[in-house]
Amino acid sequence: MTETVDPTVNPARGHRAGRLPGRQDWSSWPHYQAAAAGFRGYWYPVCFSSQVGEKPRPVTLLGERLFVIRDQGTVYGMRDRCPHRGVPLSHGDKQFPGTISCVYHGWTFDLETGVLKAAITDGPNSPICGKVTQPTYDVEERLGLVWVYVGDGERPHPIDEQLPEELVANRAVVGQRIQARAGNWRFACENGYDEGHAKYLHRTALWRLFKPMPVWNTTGIVRKGRWIYRVQREQFWEADFPGLGRWSGTAWYKARPPKTVQNIGNTASHRRVNPTIAAQDFPGFASVGMPGVLRIVYPTFIHYEFYVPVDADNHLYVGMLADFSTGLRALPFYAKYLGAVRWLFHGQFSGQDKWMVEVTDAPPEKLYRPDDSLLRWRKLAEDTTEERLERLRTRKAGNTD
């Protein structure tokens, strides 16, 4: 008699193939689950200010195709699909100040209002003029970047309410890098805030070559204002793994680990903390806020990552270092950034993150203790979105009364 083997059962694992352990979907956070192409109701950086001139620049944001263009110094945003026959308006150009003309039949839209001002090939008295309005986007310029608001028809909140507070209230010199990356923006954001990976994945990065990384640590997640912070409680620089042996993130060529737990700079620097940074009183060195902004605080600078949803499968990585030194003291920052930080940190180190985001495939997922950071981020996103939708519902109800 032959023994029948169920091919879906892996005896070594004791569960059926096809049914993975853990959470099968993200339905515990319905807004988060639905936000594959991003959260509406926010300002998103789309490119450097210097990249927007008198010619339209196409942009895809939250799955929407739009273009940005500069006219008399101001940047405007408009949907990039001509309502006539669907040709991208970004193939067109400016025939009259303050307008964009479609390359195909010359429909000409006012950049500020979106109103069709002329249909050139139908003469000056074309009856369609004024009867078509092309959707426009609110645009702002801050920190050398162009920011576009994607909402649901509501008036946008002031962009300064959304930017990291310390960048609004203080002068800073910034170094930035923008890179189009594959992968869902939520994987990028979760990677950024994930408690566990930096100590392990990045231990090989040149940026960390001479700095020790803890093996593991205990952490609490604390909410303060719009942000949640990872607060380090204990750090363990080496550990004995039962039945396996000792494992350590230190090495003879790395600096000695600090004796006390540091919450500015993830592996402790002995450097004095810049007074502007100290004044922020950050509860922890790593924080995340909506709509997907990571902030890592070091003693002398702050690193930010904005994960901008292009569509469900692609995002824009906007990395930024801000130094709050003033005057001539800021000059060494530029030299340092251009000479080393840009390549080591925004390049090679961040390249490891890029790689992981490309290959992440979740859900299903089986989370572990350090992933409390992810659960708290998803909850923040969920709660904040619920509050926003509630505000929109109330406003709508008020309007119809």
Ligand code: FES
């Ligand atoms: S398609 Fe744009 S004017 Fe005809």
Ligand SMILES: [Fe+2]
């Ligand atoms: Fe990372």
